[in-house]
Amino acid sequence: MKLVGQQKPELLLTETHHMCPGCGEPLALRGYLEAIQELGLSQRAIAVAGIGCYTSFSMTTDVDLVQALHGRAPSVATGVKRMLPDSIVFTVQGDGDMVNEGLQEVLHTAARGEAVTCILLNNGVFGETGGHMTATSVIGQRTKNTLDGRDADYHGYPILIGDLLAQLQGAAYVARGSVHNAGAVARTKRMFKRAFQTQMDGGFSFVEVLTMCPTGWFIPTSEGPDYMSATLGEVHIMGELKVDGVVKSTDELHEENVRKAAEMEQALARGGIDT
Amino acid sequence: MSTVKSKGTVTIAVETCKGCELCIPACPPAVLTMSSTVNHLGYHYPELADGCTGCAACLLICPDFVFEVFREARSPAAGAAT
Ligand code: SF4
Ligand code: SF4
Ligand code: SF4
Numbered sequence: 001m002k003l004v005g006q007q008k009p010e011l012l013l014t015e016t017h018h019m020c021p022g023c024g025e026p027l028a029l030r031g032y033l034e035a036i037q038e039l040g041l042s043q044r045a046i047a048v049a050g051i052g053c054y055t056s057f058s059m060t061t062d063v064d065l066v067q068a069l070h071g072r073a074p075s076v077a078t079g080v081k082r083m084l085p086d087s088i089v090f091t092v093q094g095d096g097d098m099v100n101e102g103l104q105e106v107l108h109t110a111a112r113g114e115a116v117t118c119i120l121l122n123n124g125v126f127g128e129t130g131g132h133m134t135a136t137s138v139i140g141q142r143t144k145n146t147l148d149g150r151d152a153d154y155h156g157y158p159i160l161i162g163d164l165l166a167q168l169q170g171a172a173y174v175a176r177g178s179v180h181n182a183g184a185v186a187r188t189k190r191m192f193k194r195a196f197q198t199q200m201d202g203g204f205s206f207v208e209v210l211t212m213c214p215t216g217w218f219i220p221t222s223e224g225p226d227y228m229s230a231t232l233g234e235v236h237i238m239g240e241l242k243v244d245g246v247v248k249s250t251d252e253l254h255e256e257n258v259r260k261a262a263e264m265e266q267a268l269a270r271g272g273i274d275t
Numbered sequence: 276m277s278t279v280k281s282k283g284t285v286t287i288a289v290e291t292c293k294g295c296e297l298c299i300p301a302c303p304p305a306v307l308t309m310s311s312t313v314n315h316l317g318y319h320y321p322e323l324a325d326g327c328t329g330c331a332a333c334l335l336i337c338p339d340f341v342f343e344v345f346r347e348a349r350s351p352a353a354g355a356a357t
Binding site for chain 1: 282341
């Protein structure tokens with residue numbers, strides 16, 4: 001028998017980590033670290049980490065890394081890239097970090113068309129500080145400070161950051177992945193690869209990933225994927241929102257999602273997904 | 276003796292498992308079940324029965340890097356999704 005899937009990504013130093021059971025963030029981490037490795041970029045990659053639960057990987061990720069302050073990662077990434085233009089620079093941020101604390105940083109970085117990649121792990125809550133509402137929490141979502149669900153009249157509407165960035169002329173590639181099932185995880189990894197390729201071609205790229213936070217959502221870990229699909233996933237629609245500067249419609253995204261899900265079912269039935 | 280042919284197999288690092296159970300419904304032939312005993316962290320962990328296809332769905336959905344997946348070499352025509 002042939003090894004088809006390694007236990008952990010090579011660019012991660014330890015198998016063990018401090019994330020909660022059922023957390024979606026390590027699944028996204030696997031995706032971008034394997035994408036970097038497979039594209040042969042591990043010696044050129046420089047990560048700029050935001051502040052969130054995922055920051056605990058800053059000590060165990062085997063690529064050069066700069067720790068930024070809350071929300072500031074895209075601006076730090078801009079500086080790193082301009083000083084070291086041959087490097088592959090990417091941010092790792094949560095929705096609290098990127099969309100609440102530092103919204104203008106990512107907007108301006110995209111608008112300027114900086115040749116960096118911004119990665120957003122979106123779970124609709126401030127996971128690290130206890131699970132309260134963020135700017136991406138969807139209407140009706142129960143969080144620590146919206147116990148009866150987010151109310152549009154009182155809390156306002158969610159910011160669909162991927163859709164917003166796709167409208168900016170400076171953004172070349174914008175995608176929204178998800179880790180609610182194995183097929184989606186594999187598809188999200190391909191989005192990371194296209195994003196890094198876009199950066200190598202000189203454009204700004206953005207990959208948002210919907211990730212489970214059962215702790216912040218007050219639900220059993222096993223219900224995380226279905227809960228996410230029924231809440232965040234219904235509003236923040238998965239798919240490649242903008243490719244080569246062309247923005248796709250929501251209908252096109254839905255069609256593509258149905259087709260991709262069917263393809264993945266067939267692949268699993270035939271015997272496997274390439275990891 | 277088993278009558279189910281396994282086209283693949285997995286290793287399960289039970290001590291790093293946090294018992295989230297995401298791998299259980301992810302497994303297409305349903306050959307993973309949670310253990311009745313617990314690991315040193317106090318979590319139940321998955322156990323493998325015969326019939327694994329080596330599809331890697333469990334590895335892709337496991338947040339705690341518990342699985343390693345092996346697959347029988349197949350003819351290229353069978354093709355895996357990329
Ligand atoms: S609080 Fe949420 S995001 Fe943070 S580690 Fe736990 S599950 Fe993951
Ligand atoms: S490789 Fe596929 S068939 Fe084997 S245990 Fe994992 S999910 Fe199940
Ligand atoms: S998905 Fe991983 S951590 Fe969760 S129960 Fe299965 S093996 Fe354990």
